[in-house]
Amino acid sequence: MRKVYMDNGATTQVDEQVLEAMLPFYRELFGNPSSLHSFGREVKKALEEAREKAALAINARPEEIYFTSGGTEADNLAVQGVARALKKKGNHIITSAVEHHAVLDVCKAMEEEGFKVTFLPVDEYGMVSPEAFREAVTEETILASIMLANNEVGTLQPIEEISAITREKGIVLHTDAVQAIGNIPVDVGQLGVDLLSLAAHKFNGPKGVGALYVRRGTQVNKVTYGGGQEKKVRPGTENIPGIVGLGKAIELATADVPGKAAHLTFLRDKLIQGLMKIGDVKLNGHPEKRLPGNANLSFAFVEGESLLLSLDMKGVAASSGSACTSGSLEPSHVLLAMGMPHETAHGSLRFSLGKYNTEEDVDYVLEVLPEIVERLRSMSPVARRGKQG
């Protein structure tokens, strides 16, 4: 059976060149970079080279890159670290209703520490309004965390407009760029952000490693206590193979962003146009301002988990914002924040394309999915009523 992986928003396949770069650090180059001897020195060199690569990829300085265990830890460090460092200045944080849980749930935890948090609503496309952001700012606002690209619906947030406000008001701005790296240009200078999170496994690097960019001069309190690694901000012996992998992966992923984006956009649009022909299908997220590889669609009268399992039986991997796949009985908070009714959110399906996807993959999905939708609709009492009404 043909296998088609279209869940690159969940994770990506490690690039062969990345794996090759990592392997020596699991074998002969096993030293601890904090050691003074030759074993330590040679890996210390690799660590700093990876830092330079990560910095170069986002137009930062190497000393502004702090390696973490992934996107979630980077988000935690950013929000908790900055909020606590600036506690004396104010107690208000602004974020959005569609953030990843790694930001949303940290913000909720900060409320318990006495911070006040504004969760900005979004429009039907999942976009935050810069005007609403400006209105939310108070004398007490110290930190804002707004994602660059949404993981579920792919909507790109107007970060440059928001950073114009945070700079004017002296607010620290963090962005979760986990889904953005390698898919759209990411330049911390142009974006005007003070902190930025990224995760290697979203751009064909290994799992368990990420980084937080912290603009020089931005105060961040440590969240973990320990040794002197990562300038004491993130202690713990460095995950050298992972960090080397991140360095190689980000170098490859950002070598030709326009080229990759063009490839993904072509596939995405073909997929969307083909699936819209099924009928009673709606595109979720912004029609243009979206990640080049993200196609999130709602199929009326059918349920997402049934779609996913049926696709899986045909060898196709995708994901869904349906309650039935969340384990919580609640559909995706992102889709609900966009004002989507529960039943539409239930029938949502996300295809996230990656660099290894081909036009044949798209054609295969377009061949198998219409039959699946028809089969499930034929079983659905809601569909019958929908047609009558």
Added chain:
Amino acid sequence: MYSEKVMDHFKNPRNVGEVKDYHGKGEMGSTRCGDTMVLTIKVGEGEVIEDVKFQTFGCAAAIASSSMMTEMVLGKTIQEALAMTNNHVAEALGGLPAPKMHCSNLAADALHKAIEDYLKRKEAAAS
């Protein structure tokens, strides 16, 4: 995550559709997750369920529970069918993951509603 039985009933659901000239109809919606099921039955001599069909909007657990339930009640008397619970359906499926247990509620509840509907119609016809 799902047992082989669940996947079998999801892939090849039994008794899908609507019974022609049905004697009872039960509709059940879960307010918690949005799943909906419509069940129709035909009751023959000796109050035996001689035909049953379902339509379900929902996840694999909801579809499999519906399908399994129709298989279980076919040929049973309405008294036997009324004694059937969601746990019986879940057990027959080889168990359901904990967050999916409510999906089997749908099937047993829709069945009981269809029987109530049948009894009401019968009473109305008699009076």
